Structure formats: structure tokens, C-alpha cells
Amino acid sequence: AIKEFRPTYIAACFDFPGLTFRHKKFKEYKAKRPPTPKELYQQIPKVKEILKGFNVPIFEKEGFEADDIIGTIARSSQEKPISSKTETVIVSGDLDTLQLIGSSTRVYALKRGVKDIFLYDEKEVQKKYGLSPQQILDFKALKGDPSDNIPGVLGVGEKTATELIKKFGSLENLYKKIQIPNPRIQIPNKLKEKLLRGREQAFLSKELARIEKGLSLDFGLENCRWKDYNKEKATAILKSLEFFSLIEKLPSMDKEKENLKLW
Structure with missing residues (x-):
């Protein structure tokens, strides 16, 4: 991604x-996920060490997930851009971040496998789901998300959830309309019963799926400029991890732009 987007x-x-905070709202959040392998946890400090060697700022916050940090940074970059041309590319293996896509925010995510990576924008989300990025939340509120153990509405699947959000625009409007008798709103009685019975779960699911965008972070875009780094330190880290092939590809410094040339 770094090489491609520079x-x-x-x-x-x-x-x-x-x-x-999601576990406080719903104690079963992510409860069905298998335990993360110990070996993976052991790699995280090494990843952070590499990032620090390249002077890449690291953000994390107690009680929140990485997606919430990403959402906050993306929003801040949109509201306080360095220039009108500032664009945010979120690199993630998690399609939950599609809800963050906007006119100047895109998501670079895995599509299938580890080599099939795709760049999503508003048009591509519409093409894939038939919904806008903002409606992904409403879709998940109805369908749920088994990977995070977000319940959704019992008996409402992907197709029905998509059709309902397309028709009503949002979860809030859907429930507003079906609670008022109206012969023009053609929803099968059984489906209407499921929706009314699952109302509380639907709105809880939307809360759980929503990525936070207003966290208090010590973030400033200019502080994230990718600039000079300690090449000796980076080389030592890569050697310790036996990433020898990467050492000769370490980026050089563009003195005029104060920005790293990418390998």
C-alpha cells in the first residue's frame, strides 16, 4: 500500500x-471468536518496533478498537485538511471500515485471500452492496455480523436487509414507517412481526457496528508526515527479524520535499 499510494x-x-466500550453494551460482543493465537500476539511488539524505526506514529486508546481510532483520524483529516487535495486511504483487512468512506476517504482492503486487494470508494460500495457507505451500518443492524457476534434481527438475512434499507433509506425510517399502519407500505406480516420483535436488537446492533469518530486523540496531521527516520535503527530491527531482503530496499530521503522516497 505504501509503495502504491506514496x-x-x-x-x-x-x-x-x-x-x-462495546463489551459494556453487549457482553457477548465477539464472544464466539476463537482465541487469538499466542504467536500472533507476540508479533505485535515487533511490528510496533518496526513502525517506530520508521518514525510512523502509533495510535491506540484504552476501551476502543483500532477502527475507532481510524474513524477519528479519518474524520479529523476531512474536517481539518492540510489542503483541498488531502485524501485519506484506510488500509485494513476489515470491511467494517467501509462505513467510513466519503468523497475524500477510500478503503484499501482484502477482497479474497491475502493478495487480492481492492480499493473501495463510494461507487464501488454501491456496486458491491447496492447501498451507500453510510447505509452499511443500517444493513448490519438488520442482518447482524456473526464474526463480531452482533445479533441483528432474528430471521432477517442479507437479501431482506438490503431490500429494506434500499426501500426505507435507514433503520430509523424503517421502524418509523412500520409502526404506523399504512396500506401503501407493503411488508409481509411475518417480516413485520420479526422486525417489531427484534427492534431493540436492531438498534443495539447498529450501536455495536458503528465506528466511533469523535475520540479525544493527540492527533495532528502534520505530525504524521512521513519524513526522516533512523536508518541504522531500522536496519538493526530488520536484521533482528531476519528481513534481510528489505534492508537494501530501505527508502531514501527526499531533502527538498522532506518526504521519504518509497521503494
Whole structure:
């Protein structure tokens, strides 16, 4: 991603160990996920060490997930851009971040496998789901998300959830309309019963799926400029991890632009 997009600014976001505010709302959040392999946890400090060697700022916050940090940074970059041309590219393996896409924010994510990576914008989200990025939340509120153990509405699947959000625009409007008798709103009685019975779960699911965008962070875009780094330190880190092939590809410094040339 770095090689492809040649960013002027860069930041890395991590989950903070332990429970999050979502667990307080719903104690079964992510409860069905298998335990993360110990070997993977052991790699995280090494990843952070590499990032620090390249002067890449690291962000994490107790009680929140990396997606919430990403959402906050993306929003801040949109509201306080360095220039009108400032664009945010979120690099993630998690399609939950699609809800953050906007006119100047895109998501670079895995599509299938580890080599099939795709750049999503508003048009591509519409093409894939038939919904806008903002409606992904409403879709998940109805369908749920088994990977995070977000319940959704029992008996409402992907197709029905998509059709309902397309028709009503949002979860809030859907429930507003079906609670008032109206012969023009043609929803099968069984589906209407499921929706009314699952109302509380639907709105809880939307809260759980929503990425926070207003966290208090010590973030400033200019502080994330990808600039000079300690090449000796970076080389030593790569040697210790036996990433010898990367050492000769270490980026050089563009003195005029104060930005790293990417390998």
C-alpha cells in the first residue's frame, strides 16, 4: 500500500488489549471468536518496533478498537485538511471500515485471500452492496455480523436487509414507517412481526457496528508526515527479524520535499 499510494502522511492504529466500550453494551460482543493465537500476539511488539524505526506514529486508546481510532483520524483529516487535495486511504483487512468512506476517504482492503486487494470508494460500495457507505451500518443492524457476534434481527438475512434499507433509506425510517399502519407500505406480516420483535436488537446492533469518530486523540496531521527516520535503527530491527531482503530496499530521503522516497 505504501509503495502504491506514496503517502505524504502515515499513521498506524492498534486495538488496545482488553475489553472495549462495546463489551459494556453487549457482553457477548465477539464472544464466539476463537482465541487469538499466542504467536500472533507476540508479533505485535515487533511490528510496533518496526513502525517506530520508521518514525510512523502509533495510535491506540484504552476501551476502543483500532477502527475507532481510524474513524477519528479519518474524520479529523476531512474536517481539518492540510489542503483541498488531502485524501485519506484506510488500509485494513476489515470491511467494517467501509462505513467510513466519503468523497475524500477510500478503503484499501482484502477482497479474497491475502493478495487480492481492492480499493473501495463510494461507487464501488454501491456496486458491491447496492447501498451507500453510510447505509452499511443500517444493513448490519438488520442482518447482524456473526464474526463480531452482533445479533441483528432474528430471521432477517442479507437479501431482506438490503431490500429494506434500499426501500426505507435507514433503520430509523424503517421502524418509523412500520409502526404506523399504512396500506401503501407493503411488508409481509411475518417480516413485520420479526422486525417489531427484534427492534431493540436492531438498534443495539447498529450501536455495536458503528465506528466511533469523535475520540479525544493527540492527533495532528502534520505530525504524521512521513519524513526522516533512523536508518541504522531500522536496519538493526530488520536484521533482528531476519528481513534481510528489505534492508537494501530501505527508502531514501527526499531533502527538498522532506518526504521519504518509497521503494
